[in-house]
Amino acid sequence: MDRRKRQILDILSDGEYYTAEDLAGQICIGTKTIRNLLKEMNQEIEPYEATILSKYGVGYYLNVSDKEKFGSFIQDAYHSDQYLPDTSEERIQYLLEYLFNSPSYVKLDELSDSLYISKRTLTADLKEVEQYLNKFNIKIIRKPNYGIKLEGGEFEARLCIASFSGKRLHKGNQSMDEIAACVSDVLKKNDFLIPGAAYQNLVVHLYIAISRIMECHYVPMPEEPLKNLNGRYEYQIAKEIAEQIESTFHITFPETEIVYIAIHLAGKKMIYHADGADQNIIITQEISDLVTVMLERVYDLFKFDFRNDLELRMLLCQHLVPLSIRIKYDMDLKNPLLRDVKERFCLSYTMACNAVTVINEHFNILLSEDEIAYFAFAFAFALERKKTEIEKKNILLVCSSGRGSAKLLQYKYQNSFKEYINEITACDVGSIYKVDFSKYDYIFTTVPITVPVPLPILEVQYFLDDKDIVNVKKVLTSDKASSVQNYYEREMFLPHLKLQTKEEVLRCMCQFVMEKKKLPKEFYESVLKRERLAKTAFGNMVAMPHVYKAISEETFVCVGILDEAVDWEGQKVRAVFLVSIANKDHTSEELQRFYQMTAAFLLSQKQIQELIKKQDYEAFIEAMSSIEAQIPKEV
Known part of the structure; x- marks a missing residue:
């Protein structure tokens, strides 16, 4: 096959x-x-x-x-012995497995002969293998006349093996099923909860651990984790799992290997259901302070204020407890819903990307997309709660009557629509030229207004009937309809860019935007700062850079399409969507619709291929509008 x-x-x-x-x-x-x-x-x-x-x-x-x-x-x-890889991707997988299973040096001539490929092709594949291994601090050692072999720590080796072979190990593997049964029995017996993806991940790591132990490769454990984990609940669970596996596979788990299992359990424990747990969940001041800065950073860019959202704060804190253990031991938790999260909860995912830059800075790491997607769930819940909150409006009430009747009318509207109106201010039509309109959302008027004003006008009556009440509520609860061209302007569409590097692309597009939108030079610096903190390559030959902190007065996207692909954090990129979020408060629905339609476009291989091929603004807008039309409007 x-x-x-x-x-x-x-x-x-x-x-x-x-x-x-x-x-x-x-x-x-x-x-x-x-x-x-x-x-x-x-x-x-x-x-x-x-x-x-x-x-x-x-x-x-x-x-x-x-x-x-x-x-x-x-x-x-x-698992057929006759199988030979026939693509570069398959050869890279094969080479990784081969090198990890080789106890001594491997000669390149023998490798190229066994794979029926040239030495040049093998060298190109090994370059990719080397880049992959570098992520786990594992090196390829070259020795003249001997060949190559791998060098690195056992802990890192197991993480690497799990990364490139995890899912494939499940296929028709009886040993995996036996390990899963051992783990399941112990976890059920002790009512120890871990998420489904983390459970599969743990089984894979145990399979790899057994294979490595049988080849006399053991995890060396420093004194600190041995001391810290020995008395913990996770250690007791790990010990029971080790005993079950020892009985099933007839091998011996040394103390360091039991601690290794305990570390995985501590990094994967499900802590949202802690009622009746034997151990308290300790949220340290360090974690609490990190969450505070995370929520500040989200507000700085998106102007969504979650800083006093206690439920979100606690969700983030609780997620950070096991995450801090995974970070400490360079463990990564795969997220099987990553693509769905990117597409269906794009705003939440983008918020999470921005929030985790705080974690990246603090721990000097770069969290994976899988880990970021878990944070996105917490922001998605918070946004759903925000949808039920009505954003109150400021109203300017214009009338021609005397002060007393104007006050009476002001009181009537304030009382009838108190859940919708924050503040209502009355003025006569002759004084309207003195008004600072930036303080208001709408004008309600009982008389014609002949002078130009920058706000929507609703004509109202002195005495409210049922029809008037319905009309006023419609105005007060409506948001500006999302429109593709509100965000994707013709002048911000840059086809046929002939640039060679990511740095050139960012400099060129930022300079163009700053000139067209009259933005300060901090815009470019803010984009570069965000690039240093987290990945912006979106996959599918697309990158989505954006500012570190909201600067512009409007939300817009500058689309750049390259004639030749550039390297962007190890990914090939042809389309760049430079996003700038307005420095103002947003409604949840408005920004969610923008990110949802954008994500649907960016994740569509067909749409991106068409964009790269045609490089045409009208075709792009037509495709984006078609996607927007399919997004259901909130009731």
Whole structure:
């Protein structure tokens, strides 16, 4: 079975429905090819009591009648000795596994011969392997006449192995099932809760630990974690898991390996359901202060004020407790919902990206997209709560009558619409030229206004009837309708940029924006500062840089399309969406719709390919408007 078919089985194995477009997007091939492959796969798997079913309007689904028979087929498909990698991506995976399993030096000539590739191709693949290993502080050591081998700590080696082989290990692997049973028994017995993704992650790490222990590779543990974790609840759970595994696999777990399991448990523990727990959850002053700065940073850029949101504050604090352990030991928790979070909760995800720059600075790290997506959930809950809050308006009431009747009218409106009106100020029509309109949202008037004013005007009556009340409430509860062209102006669309580096792109686009929008030089400095703190490459050949702190008076996006791809934090980028959020308070719905339609466009492989190919403003606006029309409006 070739690579693409194995990838499709990987995706469908979770029991969910996937459309042809979903599968094509994840494997980076066309929908027609997907449908042809699915037909071929059905012919291959039907003898093993499995079939790929399709449901109109829903997608494709893997149905297995005989799990044992199909499991045998999967094991052969994934672990056949005859398999040889045929793409660069597959060779990189193969080389990583080969080098970790090699006890001594490996000669490049032997490697290239065994893979049936040239020495030049092998060197190019090894360069990619080396970049991947660097993330885990593992080096390739080269020795003349001997070859190459890996050098690094055992803890880092296991994290690296889990990173590149995690999901694939689940396929038809009896040992994984036995480990999962051991872990599940102990966790249920002790009522120890960890999220589903963290549970799978733990099983993978235990499988790798067993394999490494059998090859006499042990985790060396410094004195501090041995001392700190020995009396903790997680250590007792780890000890029970180790005893179960020792009995099942007939190996011995030394003390350092039990602490290794305890570290994983402490870094994955689910702490939102702490009622009746044996141990208190300690939120230190350090964590509390970090959350304070995180919420300040979100306010600085987005002008959403969560600083007094106690529920959000506690959610962030509780998430930071196990995260701080993962950070300490360079552990990463995968998030299976990452793509969905980016697409459906893009504003929340972008807020989380900005908030975690505080964590990045404090711990001198760069949190992964998977970890950021967990923070996005907390911001999504907070935004949903904000939707129920009515933003009160300031009203200027214009009339021609005397002061007494004007005061009476002012009182009537204030009393009738007190849940909608923050402040209402009365003035006569002759004094309207003296008014500072920046203080108000709307003008209500009982007389015609002949002079030009910069605010919407609602004509009202002295005596309110039912129709008047409905009309006034509509005005007070309405927000400006989102429009693509409000954010994506023609003059901010820059096709056919001929630039070579990320730095050139940022400098060019920032200078253009500063000139057109009359922005201070701090704008460019703010964008660079944000770049230093967190990744802005969005995937799908797109980058979305933005300012560190809100500077502009309006929200806008400058779109730059490159004729040639540039390297952007290790990713190839052709389209750059430079975002500037207005330095003012926003409604939740307004900004969420903007980010939702933008994310849907950026994550669509088809839309980005069309944008890069055509580089045409009208076609871009038409595509974006089509996406916006599909986003349901809040009631």
